[in-house]
Every structure is written in structure tokens, then in C-alpha cells.
Amino acid sequence: MKLYNTLTRTVQEFAPQDGSTVRFYSCGPTVYDHAHIGNLRAYIVADTLHRTLQAAGYGVRRVMNYTDIDDKTVKRSQQKYPNDEPMAALKKLTAEYIKIFLDDMRHIGNRVDNIIFMAATDNIEPMQKMIADLHKKGFAYLADDGVYFSIDAYKKSGKKYGQLLTLTAENTSEARIQNDEYDKESAHDFALWKAQKPGEPTWPFTLDGRDLTGRPGWHIECSAMGRKGLGQPFDLHTGGVDNIFPHHENEIAQSTADEQDPILAHFFAHNEHLLVDGKKMAKSANNFYTLADIVQKGYDPLAFRLLILQSHYRSQAQFSLANLEAAQNRLQSLRAMADLQFQVKGVEPWLNTDPSLSSMQNALFEDLNTPLALGNLNNLVTLAEERLISTDELELFQKMLQTLDQLLGLGLADRQDISQEQKHLITKREQTRTDKAWGKADELRKQLANQGLGIRDTNNGPIWYRLREK
């Protein structure tokens, strides 16, 4: 398949190094609060990429991290559980939000059973080992408040700092960056390890005979977990565009300082932001929605998934309730198609000649073109609604729904049939129509509507569909 690579700024043919299994690291959540739906976009993109790689015939080994120790988790745990020991408070807080995160993931159709989750706090030791190694080789130095990575030393070793973006004198000018609060040698050096501060959870750490009890810096977490979970270099690293700098750039530097080839991952893929009123959704800007917010407004989490899939992952996407409404309506129509599996009424088979599925796959293989894939899917929807499904092709249809779900995760294969009672009402209505007892027929239609079912009368008999709740 083809995929845009931030390292080369071009769309390239992607294949795993060993030809069979993709080693894939996708940046995960900082578990200090509910994720907002902008965050969720990144996870939907990673999940869809995972599905597409599988459809391309590859095995996928994907690691996702939980950042469960950093400034925000520490701060929030202190606020929320002031009477607990710092470590206990941290664990309590992060366990809570990991659970919420996993629930969100499932609700928006992301698979979690195929991800290897790694928590930073479970991997302190490999981080410390990396830091010690970097220090030993002269890429890290000790300061009063912790251990820092020396970008200068990295550059002097002949490696490039700035693989993912163009760094110039102007945008790296030290005058532009206020770092008075840190004891580092150079403005762009970053913390590998932060020495203990009062009230913070800590892990013992000794380096060069000095007691450095404290906690890891953010960037080293991903470097250590990627190396441990996947080996290095691995195939693919993903995240939001805001991770390009400094996070991923710093990961590359740390992870490759003592390597022959400065390659952390062969591909970096980054998704663009979800915008609200034309601006990036962000906690700090207070312009965000959570999944709970939109569910509370009556929208289906899978409508949100569809909204995300309707735009290309490298384009900024516009979020609004009006757009979510449109996605919800489109989802209803896809579901109406899926529900045809319970209403075998077609006369002429047509499904085996429909090219929608393969054109969809091809769209996904072209740099994950989900909007085009959905466009191609529409052909299938129109044909199905028009010609219905016949007995001979029911099995094929169901198999196709499963394939669709494997690709897009919209839950079209998991639909439930209506009850026997409801089927009976529909049959009864047909009888009254035959008898031309229109008043009674309309009454039955109303009764079905109260149960959430609409009926359209076709030449092949009545077709039910689920009405939108609300």
C-alpha cells in the first residue's frame, strides 16, 4: 500500500521490513482526563490504518503507550487525591482514565484486542537503562534538576536533528524560548529524567554515583517502550501532527544517538487536527467536546467515527453538530442497507458483480483514502436498497458486511433482527392492505413506528428500517 511519510514528505510504497509483519507504534493517550474527540481522531486513524494493513495481507504488531506519568497526571492526581500517597494517587487517577479511554475506544469502533498496551510506569527500568547508556556515551548530562539530552552532542556525532521538519536559526533561536526554570545547557535540550520534587511520585535512580530519585521525562517514555515492544528500527510510527515537533523529533534523537543508522522508524504518519469553528480543538482553548458530550446530545459514537472517516486523515477536518448530524443520517442509511440481510426479498442476483468492495480497498491502499472508499461504498448502498438481497446471495452479502466491518469498523455485521412480534405486525399489516382496510393498516404502521420501525412498501413486499431514535 501507499502511505505518506513525514520523513520524506512524499507518498511512498509502504511494506514492513521483514515482508510480513508491520511493527507499528501509535502514540497513545495521557491518562489524566477524558480524551476529547480531537484526540479520538488520532486513534480512529491508527485503527483504520491497522485494519488496512491487515487487508493488505500483513500481520500487524501494534504497540500503544499510556502516558501515565508526566506533569499533567501528577498535577491532576495531587488535586484529586490530596490525602493519598503521591504514587497511590497517581495510580488511582490513571487507572480511572485508562478504563474510560478503553470504553471510548470500543464505542467509536476501534479494536483494542489487537493492540499491545504499554504503560510508562511499568517500564521505568528500560527508560533508566536508556538514560544511563546515553549518559555513558556522552549524549546526556546531569544538571541540578535532572538529566538532559544534549542535542549538541547528537549533532556532533554526525546525525541530523530535524528529520521531520525544517529547523532554522529563526525557529530554533534560543531567545524565543523561555527556559529559565530549567538548568539545561542549551535551550533545546530536553529532560530525560526529572529529579524529585515534593509531593510527586518517584522512582529510585542512581547515575554516576548521584541519587537522582525522580521520574522520567515524556519523550524517553515512548523511546523506551517502542524499543522494548517492537525492537528498533521498527516500521511505522503514528500520531497527531502536533507530535512531530518536538516529541517525535526528540524520540528519534534519543533512540538513535548510539545507533549506526539514525532511523527510529521507517515511516512516520501524522494525522491532521479536528477543528471547531476553524480552530484546533484543545483542552487549553476550552473548545472541545468529549464523546460523552455528543452521546448526551443523542448522537451515536459510530456516527462520529463515520464523520472522521469522511475526511482524509491528512486534512484538517471540520467538526460541528451539523456535520455530525449529516454523518448520523448517513450511518442510518448504511444500517438500513445492512438490515436487508434479515429481509431476503431480492429477485435478481447482482451482488457478485458489484465492484464496490475492491474499489474501496484500493482507495484505502492509496494513502488511506477513507472518504473515497466511502464514496465507492455508496454504489453498493444504492444497489442494495433498490434491488434487495436474494436468497442465493445472502451468504455473500453477510460475508461482505463482515469485510466492510473489518475495513471500516462501522458495526454493520453486528445488527440484530427484529422480534417475532414485530414481524407478525408487519405480516398483519400486509393482510389488512390486501383487504384494503387502510385505516387498520395505517394504525399498524403507527404501532411499528412507536417501536422504532419504519416500513417502505416495495414491489417485492414491505421492507422495514430502523427509525432514528430521539
Next chain:
RNA sequence: GGCGCGUUGGCCGAGGAGUUAGGCACAGCUCUGCAAAAGCUGCCACACCGGUGCGAAGCCGGUACGCGCCUCCA
């Protein structure tokens, strides 16, 4: 200030030198006792100014506006 991306119809959103994207909304029509979230039809757009092409919305250059990164951030 530097680096990068974008500007497509009422809204969302692909494509990308000559041929319908698709969806949502809206309007008309069709089958129909009624109805339909069913079908058909209409709405046929690509910021602006130059340039290169037989031909440009698509390529090149510039202008305007917008967004992002340079600080934690998906």
C-alpha cells in the same frame, strides 16, 4: 520572525490538465391507498491575479485570507 499546510457548490468532503466524486440538506417527479430515511431528476463548484499549454479549477509564480508547528498537546 521562521517552517509547513490549506482555500472546491447551502454545508461536509474526494479528485486533480479535456469525461458524474460521494454524502448531508433542499426542490420536483416516479412506483404507491397512504407513506418512505426507496428510485429518478435538479442544484454542475473549484479564492484572486499573471504565466505555461490546443486546453488550467488542476501545473508554475505572485496576492489575499485561513490553519498548524516553533511551549504540554492527537
